[in-house]
Amino acid sequence: MDDPDADLVEGIASGDPQAMRKMVAAKLPRILLVATRMLGDKGEAEDVAQETFLRIWKHAGGWRQGRAKFDTWAHRVVLNLCYDRLRRRRDILVAEAPEMVDHGPLPDAGLLSDDRDGETVQRALQSLAPRQREAIILVYYQDMSNRDAADVMQIKVDALESLLARGRRTLRVILNGEMT
């Protein structure tokens, strides 16, 4: 398997500070984006990003080329740390429970200025079931291919597509006021 991060991982394993800096420059924005979108909290997202890199520093030396892409592994780590946090918050839904999650339009939908539109979208994302949120983050915001996103989520592509479609339908309802 051709892994674009192979050289950097090898450099980190051999203790090259330059490789470490390059890895941070390359991966931190993406890792932070995933954590921020999943958690909706900047402080927690930064903590998760830092914990993710601690694991990268510790495990780069044991990375085995060819089993999976390093980027897939790194995404799995950050997502698992996010789910850790979400469970701590006790707002994880094990199964979709429509009676517990309000998928209606947000009260202020359509009334926000441009400065707050990002907050509306972030709140809408937080309203999604976590697995739908995860799928949309990886495909829409991380621009991952369906195959790479499915690998990260450890599901088949058709399951990913189902999550994406359901997530987008829910977002459309929630953000209805924003789209008119």
Place this chain on the structure above:
Amino acid sequence: MTEKKAPSIDREAFRALIDAYGSSPHRWPDTVRDGAVSFMETEEGRVLMTDADQLDAVLSRLQSPSPSTRLTASILADGETWLARRTRLRRWAISAGLIGVGLAGGLTGAVAVVVVTPPPALSLNGTMTAFGELQSDSEWTQEAP
């Protein structure tokens, strides 16, 4: 020479595609993209794209967070700490006779960890967290297609 035609896609397949992936062709799977682009350019395709376009426009308002200088510095400092610790472990391992000097130069971070601590077993699934191994996602969250 006859031009190769893109595989065709019907209305329902196109609708399912944009329901999942949205209106930007670059997110569409390679296997169907050419056919979908052809359908997109039809009157029917343009109508179907309207809702997907609107949702994508709203979703794109969310700006990507920029890592702060403080966070970047903190992460790099963690890396330096880890490197320094690994070097100390290497020296200790040599002095304790656990490994030969000849191996020290090639000692990787993984071996240093193995010498001193139980192997962290780099998990392909990346399920290690502060609370130990997470159960797999399939065990606690199921989304039936």
